[in-house]
Amino acid sequence: MTELLNVVLLGFLALTALAAIRLRDLFAVVMMFSIFSLLSASLFVVMGAVDVAFTEAAVGAGVSTVLMLETLSLTVRRERPPAHRKLLPLLVVTVTGAALIYGTFDMPKFGDPNAPIHHHVVTRYIEASPQEIGIPNVVTEVLASYRGFDTLGELAVIFTAGVGVMALLGTRSRRRKENRR
């Protein structure tokens, strides 16, 4: 059952990616990106990573789609057909893709219990966290407590992004005051 789900989801993922490349209507491309995010979120659910799936669905499929649509409404809706020839980009993409796939041959198989990722600090988190922190959701424990510095840095990044947009685009209330003057 899981294999079937994976095949269907990955197939749709490839189709949406191809459609996003082929389409020239940027509105449709943004929709394709949103569907792509939703499909990846479903894949994360199948893999059991519900927290990641939640974030992907909320940020990737939701908010970033809205922001891209907002950007589209500021620019034009249709992409200009490329003036250069397609041969060189295709070659670069094929070589890079082949190198990446070659790299995955060395990776441990999906779900392999002997994979390094399951042996580094993860076992300690799972074994010691009930005594040390006592919150049922291990993801929250790792995010907020064990790796608090990381999360503080991430929050600072989001804060900086917000401040950057405010500084670059300004905000409406200020412009209204200027108009009144």
Added chain:
Amino acid sequence: MIQNPVLRVVSKLIIPLILLFALYVQFHGDYGPGGGFQAGVLFASGFILYAMVFGTRAVHKVAPLWIWRPLVATGLFLFIGVGFVSLLFGKPYLDYDALAQEPLVGQHIGVFLVELGIGITVAAVMIVIFLAFAGRNQ
């Protein structure tokens, strides 16, 4: 602004549920999937839906920018502040054991406050970015 009556009625029904679900994700993150990041984005998406259907002016009436702009910094300061409280009690920065007599209770308080800070900043940043983009259109 969208004139379609179906969209207007349905979004009016859904927005309270979105905000409520965001609060659930925020405060239930210790037990189920979710946490500050997801809750902040969900909370913001409620306001973004309201702005898309009823226009940004309606959002400015409900929650003007002067509310959101300080909140962008408030969440981050809450996170940083929790760390300094640990320092005051002679523990390492962001060690939540210091926040209560019992280390486990301290961890609970610390994670709760930190997630709350994340949620506040993420929601405020998303709404501010959206309103900044939407403001360029008018």
